[in-house]
Amino acid sequence: MECKKEENLTRCNCTYEPCPRKGICCECIAYHKAKGQLPACLFPDDAEKSWDRSIARFIEVNRKDR
Secondary structure (H helix, E strand, C coil): CCCCHHHHHHHCCCCCCCCCCCCCHHHHHHHHHHCCECCHHHCCHHHHCCCCCEHHHHHHHHCCCC
16 A cells, blocks of 8 residues: 555644654554554644643543533
């Protein structure tokens, strides 16, 4: 499968600028999975800016009662 990096970059909300995986979703997911985290694209923009990619933060910002 061919990587669609340029297309992916149009949807990538990652604000970590020196990230070498930006737009390369398979590498991004593998990296964050290995660290027990989730990628930026699963977080709303305001939550992503904290760079807290923890599963606990994901649950917190996606709770229905907030």
